[in-house]
Amino acid sequence: xxxxxxxxxxxxxTAGMLIGCARISAAPPPLPGGYLLPAQQPPSQVVSRRIVxxxxxxxxxxxxxxxxxxxxxxxxRLVQPAIRPVQLDFYGQDLLRWVxxxxxxxxxxxxxxxxxxxxxxxxxxxxxxxMWQAKHGWAMAPGNHDGFFFGNEHRDAxxxxxxxxxxxxxxxxxxxxxxRYYMASLVLQPGADYRALAxxxxxxxxxxxxxxxxxxxRRIPSRGxxxxxxxxxxxxxxxxxxxxxxxxxxxxxxxxxxxxDLTLDPASLPQxxxxxxxxxxxxxxxxxxxxxxxxxxxxxxxxxxxxxGELLPDQLAIVQAWLQAAPETxxxxxxxxxxxxxxxxxxxxxxxxxxxxxxxxxxxVSAHTHAGQFIVHDSPGGNWLELNVGSVLDWWLEIRTLQWxxxxxxxxxxxxxxxxxxxxxxFEGVPMNEEAWEAKPGKADYYLGYEDLKDLxxxxxxxxxxxxxxxxxxxxxxxxxxxxxxxxxxxxxPAGCQSDEDVLAMIDRIVQDDRLERKIGFLLELERFExxxxxxxxxMRRKFRLSQAxxxxxxxxxxxxxxxxxxxxxLFPKE
Amino acid sequence: MLETxxxxxxxxxxxxxxxxxxxxxxxxxxxxxxxxxxxxTDIVEGTCIEPGRLLGHIIWASAPAEDLRAPAxxxxxIEWINGRIPYEVMHRRSIPLLRLAQS
Numbered sequence: 194x195x196x197x198x199x200x201x202x203x204x205x206x207t208a209g210m211l212i213g214c215a216r217i218s219a220a221p222p223p224l225p226g227g228y229l230l231p232a233q234q235p236p237s238q239v240v241s242r243r244i245v246x247x248x249x250x251x252x253x254x255x256x257x258x259x260x261x262x263x264x265x266x267x268x269x270r271l272v273q274p275a276i277r278p279v280q281l282d283f284y285g286q287d288l289l290r291w292v293x294x295x296x297x298x299x300x301x302x303x304x305x306x307x308x309x310x311x312x313x314x315x316x317x318x319x320x321x322x323x324m325w326q327a328k329h330g331w332a333m334a335p336g337n338h339d340g341f342f343f344g345n346e347h348r349d350a351x352x353x354x355x356x357x358x359x360x361x362x363x364x365x366x367x368x369x370x371x372x373r374y375y376m377a378s379l380v381l382q383p384g385a386d387y388r389a390l391a392x393x394x395x396x397x398x399x400x401x402x403x404x405x406x407x408x409x410x411r412r413i414p415s416r417g418x419x420x421x422x423x424x425x426x427x428x429x430x431x432x433x434x435x436x437x438x439x440x441x442x443x444x445x446x447x448x449x450x451x452x453x454d455l456t457l458d459p460a461s462l463p464q465x466x467x468x469x470x471x472x473x474x475x476x477x478x479x480x481x482x483x484x485x486x487x488x489x490x491x492x493x494x495x496x497x498x499x500x501x502g503e504l505l506p507d508q509l510a511i512v513q514a515w516l517q518a519a520p521e522t523x524x525x526x527x528x529x530x531x532x533x534x535x536x537x538x539x540x541x542x543x544x545x546x547x548x549x550x551x552x553x554x555x556x557x558v559s560a561h562t563h564a565g566q567f568i569v570h571d572s573p574g575g576n577w578l579e580l581n582v583g584s585v586l587d588w589w590l591e592i593r594t595l596q597w598x599x600x601x602x603x604x605x606x607x608x609x610x611x612x613x614x615x616x617x618x619x620f621e622g623v624p625m626n627e628e629a630w631e632a633k634p635g636k637a638d639y640y641l642g643y644e645d646l647k648d649l650x651x652x653x654x655x656x657x658x659x660x661x662x663x664x665x666x667x668x669x670x671x672x673x674x675x676x677x678x679x680x681x682x683x684x685x686x687p688a689g690c691q692s693d694e695d696v697l698a699m700i701d702r703i704v705q706d707d708r709l710e711r712k713i714g715f716l717l718e719l720e721r722f723e724x725x726x727x728x729x730x731x732x733m734r735r736k737f738r739l740s741q742a743x744x745x746x747x748x749x750x751x752x753x754x755x756x757x758x759x760x761x762x763x764l765f766p767k768e
Numbered sequence: 769m770l771e772t773x774x775x776x777x778x779x780x781x782x783x784x785x786x787x788x789x790x791x792x793x794x795x796x797x798x799x800x801x802x803x804x805x806x807x808x809t810d811i812v813e814g815t816c817i818e819p820g821r822l823l824g825h826i827i828w829a830s831a832p833a834e835d836l837r838a839p840a841x842x843x844x845x846i847e848w849i850n851g852r853i854p855y856e857v858m859h860r861r862s863i864p865l866l867r868l869a870q871s
Contacts, residue, residue, distance in 0.1 A: 239804035242829050298854065299801045300829075429830060441816025457803065463825045463833045579842070594856055596803070611856065622859045 211640030221572040224578065225715060237598035237605045238466060241455040241473035241525055245296045246593045246608075247558030247569025248531075249584035250289040251338060252316045253282040254715050255662060255720075258357035259651035260311075263337065263343050275343070276654075277587075278640040279662040280632070280745035282310075284738045285586045288613055290323045291739065292585060292592055297327035300594065301431045303453065305560035306531030307583055311355070312344055314374060315362025318406055321378045328383050330431040332453050333375065334477040336531040336561065337487075337498035340444070344499045347445050347486035361717060368481065369444035370410075372437050376449065377409035379432065386421050388431040393419050415439040418511070419454075421727035430454055433474065436511045448482040448508045452515055455525075455597070467599035471523045475558075476515065477531035478545075482508055491654040502532025502561075504541040509548070516552040525597040525604060526554045532569055534579050550574050555604055558595070563587045565610060580608060581627050588750035592742065614743045623739035629672060631744055633754070637704070638664035640748045652709065659712040660704050665741070666719045667700045673734040676727040685725035687718040696722070778832070779826060780865065782842040787868040788855075789842055796858040803827045805836060805853060805865065811846070818843045819870075844868035 223411050248429040263275055277285075293302065302324070309316035317339070324331050338344035342355045347367065350356075355365040366374065381404060391397045396412060408744055420434040436451040452661045455473040459466050480502030487498040496503065516526075528549065534542060534557055549557065550572070557579045565583030583591035590613035598605040617623040624630070632638040638661055648654050674693050681691035690696045696719075703715045748754050776798040780789055796802075807824040817823065817838050825833040847869040854863060 234853070236807070236809070238806055243803055299859075457827075457829070461832050462827060463806065463829070598804070606865055608853065609852075609856070616857070620857070 195448070208417075209676050214426060221453070222569050224569050225576050228578070234598075234607065235600045235605065237600035238462075238468065239596065240457060240468040240471040240523075240596040240599050242457055243300045243594050243596040244453075244455060244475070245292070245300050245302045246305060246558065246582045246595055247289065247302060247585050248319070248582045249307040249336070249563050250286060250304075250586050251307055251310040251584070252275075252286055252289075252320045253310035254278070254313050254359060254362035255279070255282055256361040257311065257655075258360045258713075259655045260343070260358045261355050261651045262649065263345075263354070264651050264654055276658070278745040278749050279658055280638070280640055280665055280741045281586065281749060283662060283665060284742040284745065286319070286323060287735075288590060288739045288742050289320075289585055290326070291617070292613070293323055293326045293331075296594075297329065297331070297505055301329045301453070302327050302331040303477065303529060304331060304333035305529060306334050306481075306560065307338040307344070307750055308333060308336070309338050311358040311362075312338055312340055312366045312371070312408070313359035313362040314364050314366045314370065315359065317366060317371070317374050317378075318363065321374075321406060324378070329429075330382060330386070332379070332432055332451055332477055334483050334529050334531050335368075335375070335383070335449065335479050337481050337502070338448075339375075340366060340371035340481055341487055341498040345487065345497050346489045347483075347498075361713065367444040369439045369441050369447040372449050373410040373413045374406060376413045376435075376437060377406050379435065380409055380413075381406065384429075384431065386430045389421055389681055390432065390435065390748050393417075398563045402720065409427060413439070415441070416574050429458075434515060436508075438507065445483040445486050445488070446505065448479040448505070450479055450508050450511055451477040471525055471597075471599070472519060473525040473597055474480065474519075474530050475527040476512055478504060478512065478528060478529040480504060480532040482543070488729075496538065500536065502530065502536050502541065502591060503538045504530075504544060506544075509544050512548060513551075514547065516691070517554075524553055524555075526552060527556045527558055527595070528554050529558040530562050531559065533568065533581055535568070536561065546570075546572055550578065554607065554643065555597075556580055558582065560584075565589075565593070566593050583610075585613065586742075586746065587742055588746045590746055612766070614747070617739055617743065621736060621739065623736045624743060625736060627737075627740075629674075630668075630737055632665070632668065632738055637661065638668055640745050640754065654713070655690065656707070656709055659709065662716060663704050663719075665702050666716070666723070667697060667748050669734075669737065669741075670696055670700075673728050673730065673737055679727060683726075684721055687715065688724050774796075778839065779841060780836065781862075782839045784841055786846075786871065787844065788864045789838070789866045791858055791863045791865060791869075793862050794857065800828070801855050801858045803829050804855070807849070808831075811849070812848050813849055816845045842868070844871055 302421055308320040342348045348355050350365045350367050359365050379387055380396055416438045418436045421430050431453055433454040437449040440446045453475050455470045459469045459617040462468055482505050485495045485636045488495040491497050560582045562581055563584035566581045568581055582593055585592055593608050593610045596607045632640055690699055703712055776794045778792055779795045781792050782789055804827045805824055806827055808822055811823050819838050819840050819842055821838045822835055823838055824836045826836050827833050846866055848867040850865050
């Protein structure tokens with residue numbers, strides 16, 4: 194208890210310092226006059242492939258046990274979102290899936306980190322199943338939630354809190370384990386470049402298409418440097434190089450750095466083409482590689498991974514070598530890392546700035562803030578630009594694409610920002626203004642039902658969250674009934690149930706049951722049931738799920754059910 | 769009213785009523801979305817065009833560039849060229865590429 198209070202005091206002091214720093218900070222530096230911000234695309238020729246940028250989907254294990262302090266309403270107010278509406282955790286990954294299936298059928302995807310939330314291997318497995326739908330390949334730069342407990346600190350994989358958080362979702366994914374799992378997910382991708390990587394690692398003998406992620410992860414060597422030397426004749430190469438180091442003794446020092454190729458084939462372009470001789474690449478840095486194990490409360494020797502990123506000399510040396518080895522052609526190169534530049538440790542900032550200047554890197558792309566923005570940095574060599582990509586889960590449900598063009602002698606960045614709620618409303622008819630779909634205040638599944646928890650007791654917090662999730666399942670089933678005529682003996686029904694009515698009644702009973710494990714056990718059954726049961730109207734269920742994610746994200750952003758400033762219509766109550 | 773039949777055969781169609789050259793959604797559902805529509809250097813606002821005129825090229829990531837020509841009845845002076853083409857949604861909706869002035 195004393196330890197918890199001390200931790201709380203330290204966190205409040207840290208939060209106070211951060212708020213204080215924000216208030217006294219100077220106006221941001223301006224973009225130099227040489228940059229222009231045209232409203233229309235000037236005459237230009239494309240010189241790179243388009244990539245989709247997505248970040249911070251925070252796939253969260255819904256079936257964990259209580260996590261003291263970190264999963265409490267108080268922590269939620271002090272650190273990065275510790276508790277989201279359960280609807281956002283439950284339905285939110287449908288948003289990522291939609292992006293991958295829609296945009297991933299045309300362009301490669303670069304994920305800028307925080308695929309997971311607690312950092313569990315089971316969370317990563319589910320994430321990888323979604324990304325598997327990307328038809329042109331995907332790669333990611335690790336985020337602090339992809340190898341550190343709840344995005345903040347390193348703990349031993351045997352730590353009770355972390356194991357409780359990862360209950361029913363594999364095991365705690367320390368940073369070394371993340372590198373293994375991510376490498377396995379690269380090896381299991383279907384493209385020629387990924388197959389070449391598998392071959393180089395001696396893994397092409399296995400029937401990888403059906404291989405288990407855990408099995409392949411175990412076979413990943415503890416270090417390696419791979420480069421796809423030549424363009425495959427029949428298939429495009431996206432992943433060009435990857436280097437990784439796995440340090441099981443000091444997991445926080447493990448890293449993975451990648452080079453992805455965005456160069457267009459000049460042969461496919463009308464001549465003369467500005468793309469001839471242009472090298473368009475992105476280097477995906479690992480800003481979650483630390484000198485010392487990150488801690489929840491920063492000390493003079495340590496940082497909190499959620500507040501600060503770091504890059505160590507061994508990773509930087511690899512990137513320097515890649516940049517030096519690249520032919521001296523026109524370079525449209527981008528550095529991509531999870532942490533914003535300003536959140537990196539001083540030495541990492543200096544190193545990255547040095548890399549940027551020496552290799553004429555055009556742009557640094559980051560994520561982590563969940564609120565997309567452009568950031569200008571001052572530098573002795575001239576002010577420069579960072580593109581920060583917002584979260585696909587937290588409002589404004591953002592994705593961007595990125596592509597380079599040549600406009601005469603100048604580089605032109607084309608990077609439109611899209612907000613998913615607008616797209617889903619326009620293209621999918623979501624939300625459909627179905628009044629019964631939305632959880633209103635006073636209902637058991639009201640989005641922010643936990644807002645009034647104000648409870649340091651993690652067990653009570655989880656009980657209420659699980660009840661809210663059960664109520665969300667109740668609404669989902671009520672409004673999206675199982676196909677009529679299905680057999681009561683079908684295998685998808687939860688134990689003891691033979692109809693929707695049985696399931697709804699069982700939910701009501703489990704809500705009244707105070708045993709947390711009983712609730713978690715039935716929620717796991719409900720998840721399987723939801724995955725396997727045939728519904729009367731699959732299209733309606735798809736829209737229902739997306740609308741739940743949109744509304745939960747929207748109301749979470751303002752911490753209540755209320756209009757946002759850009760809402761057009763408000764229907765008033767009957768007089 | 770679209771003069772050219774909506775099919776996967778043509779990437780663009782001319783909307784006579786609104787005098788707009790528009791992308792055909794079905795075409796891009798089948799082919800995928802392009803990297804860029806690159807206009808010929810002389811295709812600017814004020815240029816007069818006629819059916820068959822080479823307007824530009826549709827650039828694909830994994831296939832040779834495709835000529836983009838003015839379809840039947842697309843004749844007149846270009847009044848407006850779309851400078852913010854949302855390629856990312858070409859499989860979702862028809863996009864106006866340019867509009868001709870009223871004759």
